[in-house]
Amino acid sequence: MTTPAWETLLVLDGSSRRPRHEQLASAIRAAIRSGRIPTGSALPPSRHLANDLGCSRWVVTQAYAQLIAEGYLEARTGSATRVRWAAAPTRHSRVTPPRQQAAPRIDLAPGLPDLRHFPRRRWAEAVRSVLSTLPHAELGYPPLEGHPRLRETLAAYLRRSRAADVSAHDVWVTTRVTDGVARACRALRSAGVAAIALEDPGWPTVRNAAAAAGLRTVTIPVDEDGLCVSDLARFPEVRAVVVTPAHQFPTGRVLTPDRRAALLAWAREVDGVILEDDYDAEFRYDRSPVATLQGMDPGRVMLLGSLSKTLSPALGIGWLVVPASWTSRIRAASATTPIPPVLDQLAFAHLVETGGYDRHLRAARHRYRARRDALLRALAAALPACEVSGVAAGLHLLLHLPAGTDPIQVAAHARDLGVKVDPLASYQVRVSDSPVLVLGYGNLADTAVEEAVALLARAVHAAGTSR
Numbered sequence: 001m002t003t004p005a006w007e008t009l010l011v012l013d014g015s016s017r018r019p020r021h022e023q024l025a026s027a028i029r030a031a032i033r034s035g036r037i038p039t040g041s042a043l044p045p046s047r048h049l050a051n052d053l054g055c056s057r058w059v060v061t062q063a064y065a066q067l068i069a070e071g072y073l074e075a076r077t078g079s080a081t082r083v084r085w086a087a088a089p090t091r092h093s094r095v096t097p098p099r100q101q102a103a104p105r106i107d108l109a110p111g112l113p114d115l116r117h118f119p120r121r122r123w124a125e126a127v128r129s130v131l132s133t134l135p136h137a138e139l140g141y142p143p144l145e146g147h148p149r150l151r152e153t154l155a156a157y158l159r160r161s162r163a164a165d166v167s168a169h170d171v172w173v174t175t176r177v178t179d180g181v182a183r184a185c186r187a188l189r190s191a192g193v194a195a196i197a198l199e200d201p202g203w204p205t206v207r208n209a210a211a212a213a214g215l216r217t218v219t220i221p222v223d224e225d226g227l228c229v230s231d232l233a234r235f236p237e238v239r240a241v242v243v244t245p246a247h248q249f250p251t252g253r254v255l256t257p258d259r260r261a262a263l264l265a266w267a268r269e270v271d272g273v274i275l276e277d278d279y280d281a282e283f284r285y286d287r288s289p290v291a292t293l294q295g296m297d298p299g300r301v302m303l304l305g306s307l308s309k310t311l312s313p314a315l316g317i318g319w320l321v322v323p324a325s326w327t328s329r330i331r332a333a334s335a336t337t338p339i340p341p342v343l344d345q346l347a348f349a350h351l352v353e354t355g356g357y358d359r360h361l362r363a364a365r366h367r368y369r370a371r372r373d374a375l376l377r378a379l380a381a382a383l384p385a386c387e388v389s390g391v392a393a394g395l396h397l398l399l400h401l402p403a404g405t406d407p408i409q410v411a412a413h414a415r416d417l418g419v420k421v422d423p424l425a426s427y428q429v430r431v432s433d434s435p436v437l438v439l440g441y442g443n444l445a446d447t448a449v450e451e452a453v454a455l456l457a458r459a460v461h462a463a464g465t466s467r
């Protein structure tokens with residue numbers, strides 16, 4: 001296949017005294033030499049181009065003949081007229097592209113689900129169903145809040161699966177969690193809130209979104225019981241906090257009942273807002289996941305979620321559940337924010353309504369649990385001196401290295417071996433002395449578990465001998 005050049009812009013000067021066929025030949029020649037019409041491109045038939053330019057067919061055939069004679073074009077019987085000329089590379093024009101670092105063969109960084117098991121067939125069926133039934137009027141611009149059908153579907157899903165207290169009017173469709181955080185932070189800023197608290201460690205992208213919205217960020221440490229809620233009292237200017245209570249990233253801690261109660265009490269006392277990132281709530285392996293904070297106090301909690309860790313970040317679909325008192329400010333904060341395409345919104349709604357999403361999650365939980373168990377066995381055999389934590393849920397765990405080991409050196413050695421792995425310090429504001437790695441296994445192939453651990457063990461030993 002070759003590139004067609006039918007839509008290339010050709011400008012002819014109507015005031016020029018040159019013959020039109022010469023003007024056309026000059027315009028095509030310039031387009032070829034500039035690269036706008038690349039080598040091998042098919043030019044339109046003379047009749048079509050003449051009609052587009054409002055000139056006679058003779059003008060076009062003469063221009064083509066001239067360029068064929070010059071070697072810019074070639075014509076073959078029964079085939080289109082194509083571009084023949086190609087610029088010769090010169091020593092002065094050659095540009096050496098920047099060296100690209102090779103992608104790792106094995107990716108142990110957190111943040112991705114198993115992309116090999118994206119439900120392609122079910123998604124294609126959902127898209128076909130939507131396209132065959134969607135009224136023509138709904139192919140226009142989508143509502144700012146998201147399509148009503150998806151909002152209704154999400155509200156029902158969150159009520160039954162996460163014990164959320166939500167109606168369709170409370171749901172705003174976003175592109176991902178950080179998009180929802182950014183909207184919420186802009187709304188907070190417009191309400192006079194100047195500072196927001198975030199967990200440490202935590203996702204840097206969330207901190208960046210809050211800072212970009214104009215809020216000052218304050219970090220609160222996380223211990224074995226989750227966010228240290230009592231530390232919020234040290235920052236009286238803070239009236240909002242972002243938490244991951246179901247499965248804290250990256251420590252894997254669950255916010256305890258006492259801390260949950262204390263956090264809600266704090267929000268009421270300071271007239272504040274809790275931004276609840278429902279991170280990894282779908283993937284709990286030891287027991288049923290805890291219900292949302294939002295369901296306990298829907299007037300104080302904004303609930304955030306997305307498909308990035310359950311289906312794929314490529315879909316760009318998330319949600320933000322908003323208390324009624326914040327609706328107008330969220331609307332203003334969302335005025336220029338893009339939302340997912342209507343067809344994708346409705347395809348996901350169809351997937352949920354027909355049970356396809358629930359079936360996908362059940363299969364994914366089984367698959368991730370088996371992979372986690374295989375990873376734990378391999379780590380115990382290859383790195384018996386290393387402890388693990390945060391294994392009860394989610395798609396990652398923490399690997400605690402022997403004392404004195406530099407996790408940054410381990411990550412560097414692993415990268416040289418073709419393995420990407422992140423030190424815990426990558427997610428900390430206050431970097432601790434504990435040598436810890438974050439191992440993501442969501443997108444790790446089952447057949448690569450043994451090799452990944454073997455290479456990681458080599459990296460740990462290499463870092464240890466280099467001390």
